[in-house]
Amino acid sequence: MFWYDLLVFIHAVSAMVSIGPFFVLIPMLRKLHTAEGPLKASFLDSFHFVVRLSKHTGHVLVGSGLLLMWLGGWPWDTPWILGTFAVLVASLVFMARAFSPTIRKLRQEGSDRAPLLRKLTRSLYIYLTVLFIMLWMMITKPQFAFLTS
Template sequence: MCRTVLHTIFLYLHILSAIGSIGPLFALIPMLKKMEVTEEADLSGFVQAFQYAINVIKHFGHVLVVSGIFLIILSGWTWTTSWIVLTIIGMMSSVFYLARAFKPTLKTFGTTDFNKANFIANLRKSTWLYIVILLIVLWLMVAKPNLW
């Protein structure tokens, strides 16, 4: 397969995985609003949906990273280009943040440590912070700023 075709395939995979890694987060925002008015006993479906969305985001993130690596190799960009370095830092931050932001909060559901108001507030804060991190990374990938 020629280099141009491979580049196009990986570019589409990269774009689709970027959509898949940020899109579900926006679906979680109205879900959090519904969780506020739902009785505590009826929250389990929402919590399962939230966990499922986080898993989808995580798997799309894997595709995003792999396709990004191939795009860098195929495109001729160097690993020391400013927007690539900052994108890698942002992606590593998002992976670290995803693992540490949602899991501890979600684990409290159904335990004696569970407090509905705190639970929803923590999920909301984590969702918005993760969206901000991913939007910064998305901006770096699209704008490709030359910062050094």
């Protein structure tokens, strides 16, 4: 059981690391409205770092989750696992389109900052909501009766 418990710990820590840093970005988004020059660049670099960190910890999260499924004997057709994977795929598609292109546009001189920051803010809150839905499914393991009847 030591290895299974260690994997549960790794899985939980990778979930925290993939979600937690996004909360630092909330106050940073407000400051981006007026930041210029090197300060603006450092905020955008921080935003880009958090997105990359989340991607890489997401790899650990998925890998450890698959190992936990295998070691724990969870079948693929378990409703909360299917739901988590469906939300995961949606979040990957969303993340690829939501953050990096907008950050690139914000780096360009003369870009209209206000609509880009609104888009980035909306994307951040949507992504956090999606992450919390996945976290909820992994913790509560709902059976989704409509899928099992």
